[in-house]
Amino acid sequence: MNEWNPSDTMLQKTIKVMLGAFAFGIVALILILLQTSLGTVWNRLLDALFGINGTHMYWFITRSSGILAYLLFWLSTVWGLGVSSKMFDRLVPRAFTYDAHEYLSLLAIGFTLIHMVVLMWDSYAPFSLAQLLVPFISDYRPFWIGIGVIGTYLTVLVTITFYVRKAIGINTFRVIHYLSFIAYLGITAHSWFSGTDTALLSTQLMYAGTFLVVVFMTVFWALTRRSARPLAPAPARAESLPPLSTKTSSTQFHARSRMPPQA
């Protein structure tokens, strides 16, 4: 049924990297071409076809890619909490849910890159490369844009750990992964306070709804983690227990652990 063949992993990773490099190349080529006289022709064509001038075009792309990046990042956060609380284990193989979590994070980063880079070509309020990379120095809403920059760094850091998990060990991986809570809160605040579309009731409802889902999933995740934690060893009075025989019987073993006896 849902067979997962580990021998395909290398090929899949190579295809992934090649597709990523190809997409990156296409985007870079388009951005370079837009700087030439072809860009002027393209803007005139858009004007003629849709009555939109170039300035609005970049602004629309920034806003739409920002909203898409937010939704993908939200989905990745919710999915990650679902994977961690083993919510999907009965429905789909764990390798699939784990990979889907990784893809969603990569997609969110992809749309964030578009969201950021396009700002450099925005003729109404252009951003310099430094303003995109260094928090709190932009001319437009420096604080909330700065929070977005920090959120981006945290997201990239958390995503990189997918690939170095073995090298850094599971505990460091988990600790770094907890940073995604801060990243989610930061990105949500950035989106709400710097977005033009926050003025719309539908956008406010979208942020409120997605935020509540994250709160619900976080509480669920925390409860499942608490119930999965092994009991702490009983203090002191251990000596009052009858000594274990060399051959521990099944009843004795289960009396000292949380695992129910096998039928």
Ligand code: HEM
């Ligand atoms: C270097 C990092 C970032 C910079 C410089 C940046 C810049 C901006 C700017 C200038 C706006 C205002 C656009 C407008 O409405 O006029 C904005 C809005 C927004 N950003 Fe970012 N952003 C960054 C990271 C992110 C990230 C990581 C996400 C999501 C994953 C994100 C999602 C959004 C959303 C949803 C909006 C609101 C769009 C709207 O309502 O119009 N941003 N950002």
